[in-house]
Amino acid sequence: MGANQWSLMDKCCDLCRHSSETPCRSYITCAVEGPLCHDNIECREKRRFRISEIKNGRNGLKISIGMGSCGLAVGARGVYDATLRELERRGLEASVIPVGCIGLCYMEPLLEIHKDGLPTAIYGRVEPRSVGEILDTYLEGDVSGASALRNRVGTAKGELEVPLLDEIDFLRYQVRWVTRNCGIANPESIEDYIVYDGYRGLVRALESKPEDVIEIVRKAGLRGRGGAGFPTWLKWSICRRAEGLPKYVVCNADEGDPGAFMNRMLAEADPHRVLEGLIIAAYAIGASYGYIFVRAEKPLMADRLERAAEDARRYGILGHNILDSEFSFDVEVIRSAGAFVCGEETAMLAAIEGGRAMPRQRPPYPATHGLFGKPTVINNVETLAHVATIMSDGWEKFASYGTGGSKGTKVFCITGSAARTGAVEVPIGITVRELIFKVAGGVREGRRFKAVQIGGPSGGCLPENMLDLPMDYESLTSAGAIMGSGGLIVIDDRNCIVDIARFFTSFTMAESCGKCIPCRVGSKILYDTLTRIIEGGGSEDDLRILEEVGTFMKNASLCALGQTAPNPILSTLRYFRDEYEAHIKMKECPAKVCSKLVSYAIEGGLCVGCGLCAKQCPVQAITKSGERLYHIDASRCIRCGQCIIVCPRNAISRR
Amino acid sequence: MDSKGVQLINEETKNIDRMVEETVRRYGRSRKALIPILQSIQAKLGYLPRYSLESVSSHLGIPLSNVYGVVTFYHQFILEPPGTYIIQMCMGTACYIRRNSENYRFLLSLLEIEPNSRTSKDGIFTVLRVRCLGCCSIAPVIKVGDEVYSRVNLDEMRRIVSFYRAKARTGSSKHA
Ligand SMILES: Cc1cc2nc3c(=O)[nH]c(=O)nc-3n(C[C@H](O)[C@H](O)[C@H](O)COP(=O)(O)O)c2cc1C
């Protein structure tokens, strides 16, 4: 697409007066359905033509490539370049669009082709060298090689052998509500967002009174998606009534929970939706300035949000007198310097103010005493995306999903040992079992399910017999896990539960800001105790220490980091106590993970002396010890298991 | 130290002062600007030399201890010059479950990095541990410069290291 090409955001003719200095109320609707203020067939046609070009591509040919962070990591850039090259070689004109992630991470890189008259086809695990062939067969009307189709036309070759996208297990149970544009719209184009119904929620909000916007969000039953599940409307309402100006809104895009990437996915794939939600929140509480606080390790998300804000500003959707509503608001994207605790709201405010990100005592809550001491609302990325969608589609639709106390949909990320990994948006209340076994296809080849970790470092591990629990705020909390940000990490039988509990504790110990003693010292005691158990020096008493110190931290820590840090331990003590006991009483790690309790050895009788293991060993721990025999030096061995994999005789074992 | 050395160092501090001044002008002389200013300096120099902290402290009127407190609180800031390539090893949960700690141990032995150092002796690599790069679904992942590598294993690590080693030797580009 040429840089100077006319866009829907531009004037159709001199009669249009909209600009960021002289805004027009009808600008958004006009851009897509217009012109509204005058009647001119040429102007109308120009808009219609452009809309069709965005939806169906130039000359009716459109190729979209998933280029979110994870797509790029598996080679989407090469696929993109190859696509441009192959099109040029064939003399074909088409739109080639970099889109965000649709959540099908296990199938990336993804390439989607649409040609008028053919079914829109999605190809998974595409390699640059296969792009030419995909193009040729598809354009000949043969879609048999596709992984999924968006629609059927009935005349393409092989059409019936390929499932519809909505029919594949990974998508069948999904409700694409906030993720509707992910993988479809070009995230770097505000024009795309408007064609796909964007900024309609903002228009509706600006036409209503702020109190009415809060009321709509209340009726929707939206609760914060950042972890705590606090009712969004209530926070807004308290802040709206609080004394003090200016007021601020902050978008929490710090997403620090390892295993959760739905915020990254949403902000990378559909940044305008997040921005729209933030502007609506600001309008509802009467804020004039906002910040989007983005995690340092997710730079693409910051770039996309920054670009979205720039574009919105250019077209009068952000800044002074937004769409002639007399409401003015602007935002700034802040790149975090990196610390997990920044995700905690009062710590985030301290970081924005330029200090060490240390949480402070609440109350007073930020809604009354926030940034620079002023009333401030902090909302998560996904919460804000929901706000925009609720305002555009109505609260009724949102509230029709979910359970009594937990309305709507939630995006979950399924990772670890799941057969299919990725992000899915499902109605709240789906069971954990459905998510893991139906959507994600269970556990990877040849492994057995052991546990699922939900809610990150603040969450817990659930065993097989707890999987019929519905995924809603209350049920998960009562089971010792939490909804948290919605990360599910599937753990198979090759992982040791005690080791994983220690992993989480090392995380919170390192990320504790050090301000309060229960968290700073408590996490160290927990870590040392677990280390003792893992290294074979544990005693019965240690389990009591874990429980006592854990419970104390829960009650006495200053912020939720320390209050929830013991959850991974307490939940595993509850469900996997036998594994702790095996380490303590038998000095044995049932999963053969804890290196002090396992050793690798070569069976003399089976070894034929081929030396493959010694060649493979990354640390040269294996040496020749006899004519037809090799030996493993336990002090050098890092227990990577490579030798076991390469041994043709199965002569190496873990003990 | 001979006079030439002193001159060189003076030259360097002057350069840093000039850069800090310019950065402060851009971001404003406020407490709120402290972190963006430090980030901008690190983006230019690759790390934060001690003198840059002193300079920021005096330009913003914030005590040096305070600036140092902020710098040491956040993971992003580096106080020693890093190697040509920064390798970020994800130590998030999804990557841990998929054995990235073994990759990490292997990388340290491959690069012969001493226990209390993060940079290889040849100055080519600095290895940092990070908590989740947001690519958990294609774990385990590592990042070299701006490039993310997914589903890595020991063989892949070997390949990546020799690729960047060769690149550093031919001196093609400093930051990939
Ligand atoms: C240690 C810690 C880390 C947190 N990290 C995040 C985070 O990464 N993203 C987020 O939205 N909320 C995070 N929270 C929750 C926030 O404090 C806050 O509740 C949330 O941003 C409010 O937004 P919501 O009401 O829209 O959920 C964290 C809380 C704690 C205690």
Ligand code: FES
């Ligand atoms: S846990 Fe490694 S990328 Fe998220």
